Amino acid sequence: MSRDRFTLVGRETNCHIYEGDGTRPIREEDVRVLYRRQRVEFPEEIGGWRHSIEEEELRNEALGLPHRWNNERFAVERITVSRNHLAEDPVVTLTLQDADYYDFLTTSLNLERKQKNGLTLREQYLEGEDPALAPAWMNCSFGINVALETGKDGRMLFSRRSAQVAGPNSSRWNSSANEGMARQHDLPGDGSPISLHAVARRALFEELAVHATDELDLELLGFGLDLNNHQWAAFFRAVLPELDEDTLRLRWTRGVTDKWEHDRFEFVPADPESVLGFIADEPPERWTPCAPALFYLALVRGAVRRAGDDPAARFAVETAEQRVIEARGL
Structure with a gap:
């Protein structure tokens, strides 16, 4: 079963919006995260691929060569x-199982690798079947993506991922902040449920120096699936009523926990025409698959809230999109 692909400014992306249209948020109390302490299990052949990856990374580490650090993650059993x-x-x-970074690399780096049955992982599990129902061992990545607006000067923040970041999305424009869920950071020690909103706050702090004392308006808008790299994502809109671009940039000069993850930031007026114009003016290959969908949902939510929660306000974003398309001949 194929999944439809989100389209914006005349461009079809590799992102499928699984839930949400931006007109209303998903309340924090309406998100239930179930965690099963069960490790993902690979088929024997795929398990051999993982073993080879682990051996190579450990060998590189022993030799003092660049290597990937293995951290404990989650696998998505189902949504x-x-x-x-x-x-x-x-x-x-959202039901989660145990996984780690090497598990993620095993599938993400090998989607086009042929198995003994002659099929690639993509052919067998993502094209031959519904990708949203792929087995848990194919889903060893769940990312929190946040579109951030500064309320004081009305700007939307775009972040470009650094070339130092591993994976297919390095050196591409992405969400304002992006964080993969990790057991070390996001599994509460007191046994309470995992909170996606808490992960979003962690992403804002670690990547953009937004502190717990900053006033924050945070809403979960939906979920998406990167059909190219097969990665699940949660989409958040965040507004900082008391902060502006200058304040954030000044903070960044004084140190950010994960400063290395981005190498460029652009603050764009947060009105639909300016945001969509920025997206249209950057070539499609410079975007991560799901970033345009995230910013579109954030624009819709902003328009709906300004209109007193009237869902029909989403068409103001559609109208702005048409102006951007016509102005650029797209």
């Missing part, structure tokens, strides 16, 4: 979406 019986608001259940 289910239902509606509550009152206002039919979305209720999302």
Whole structure:
């Protein structure tokens, strides 16, 4: 089963919006994260691929060569979406298992590698079947993506991932902040449930120096699936009412926990025409697959809120998109 691909400013992306249209948020209390302490299990052949990756990384580490550090992550067993019986608001259940970074590399680096049966992983699990229902060992990545607006000067922040970041999305424009979920950081020690909103706050702190004392308006807008790299994502909109571009840039000069993850930032006026114009003016190959979808949802949510929560305000974004397309002959 194929999944439809999000299209913006005349460009089809490799992102599928699994849930959400930007008109309403998914409330924090309506997101249930179930964690099963069970490690993903690879088929025997794929397990051999993983063993080879681990041996190579450990060998490089012993020789003092560049290597990838293995950290504990989560694998997505399933995502289910239902509606509550009152206002039919979305209720999302995310079920996770144990995985690590080498597990992720095993599949993400080998999607085009042929198995003994003659099929690649992509052919067998992502094209021959519904990619949203792929087995857990194919889903060893779940990312939190945040579109950040500065409320004081009305700017939207675009971040370009550094060339130092491993993976296919290095040196590409991405969300304002992006964080992969990790057991070390995101699994509460007191046994309480995992919070996606807490991971989003961690992403803002570690990558953009947004502190817990900063006033923050944070909403979960939906979930997406990167169909090219097969990575799940949660989409958040964040507004900092009391901060502006100058304040954030000054903070960054004084140190950021994960400063190395980005090598360029652009603050763009947060109105739909300016944001969509920035997206259209950068070649499509310079974008991560799901970043345009994230910023579109954030624009829709902003328009709806300004209109007193009228969902029809989303068409203001559609109108702005048409102006951008016509102005650029797209």
